[in-house]
Amino acid sequence: MARIGIVGSEGRMGHALAAAIRDGGHEVAGGVDRGHGDVAELAAKSDALVDFSAPAALQATLDAAIAAGIPVLVGTTGLEPENHEAIDRAAAGIAVLQTGNTSLGVTMLAHLVREAASRLGDDWDIEVVEMHHRMKVDAPSGTALLLGEAAAEGRGIELAAHSERGRDGITGSRADGAIGFASLRGGTVAGEHTVYFAGPEERLALTHLAENRAIFARGAVKGLGWLIGKPAGRYTMPQVLGL
Structure with missing residues (x-):
């Protein structure tokens, strides 16, 4: 059982993720959303982070994951080149799975x-x-x-x-x-x-x-289960399925 922290916990995907984490036999370590909660404190008590929030929040998530030495799954869309550069830098020290869709x-x-x-x-x-x-x-x-x-x-x-x-x-x-x-x-x-x-x-x-956002949440939980324990690097969903 892994303790998973949710960044963007109060959105529709955040609620779907919480349900999928519990259904998958894991524990929700907590959540932060739009200035409510400290992502660094969340990372410190988590085995992994999942971020479905907004591009502007991504750097804080990556910094917190790096400081805690835990992996992070980034499902946020609308990323710009500078966001991908930040992910590349983070992947030098931790495992990062970034995807435009976790289904x-x-x-x-x-x-x-x-x-x-x-x-x-x-x-x-x-x-x-x-x-x-x-x-x-x-x-x-x-x-x-x-x-x-x-x-x-x-x-x-x-x-x-x-x-x-x-x-x-x-x-x-x-x-x-x-x-x-x-x-x-x-x-x-x-x-x-x-x-x-x-x-x-x-x-x-x-x-x-x-048909339902639950499919993205279930895929994210499967991806997180695969990601935990992986060495530092940037990973993708096809690797989760062995493609």
Whole structure:
């Protein structure tokens, strides 16, 4: 049984994580959220931290985990390059698992997308379409970007140089080799993602539908169980599944 501290404990994911931690036979060491609670004190009494809060809170989480010498799972989305640089620095001293989506199904979907992209020719266009609840603040979703990265890896290209987003007006024809993104927002959708491979006169669609946030919490707990005891380094969800 591990004692797991939750950063972002009062949000919807925070509550789902608390339930999943207990269901998984572990103990909730405590939580902090939006200035309430001290993350350093939380880390000192935890075997691991899980952070689903906001990019602005990430550095404090990493600093606390480093000081306590414990691993941390980062599920926060909307990360900027400087956040990833901070994770790289932290991973020199502790085990860090960072992912745009902790769902085991999405992890497998990314694997399938990478495989499809590597085997289908460049004449197959790739589009990533996602839909989330009306309260989500970042777009494309972290999962959509994760899937786009998987497609880019399969093609052997850099996503940043081949990404098309926010089409509007007279945009001209689609760029060869582009990976397109479309984001939909509305209602209470927990998360829907489809990667389309559109070839000459045929299409392949790979889809994941999230019915409840509990799937992300369960995946995070599985990831934490795998992460505890690992040496310092930066880890990913595919490693948790042995992919």
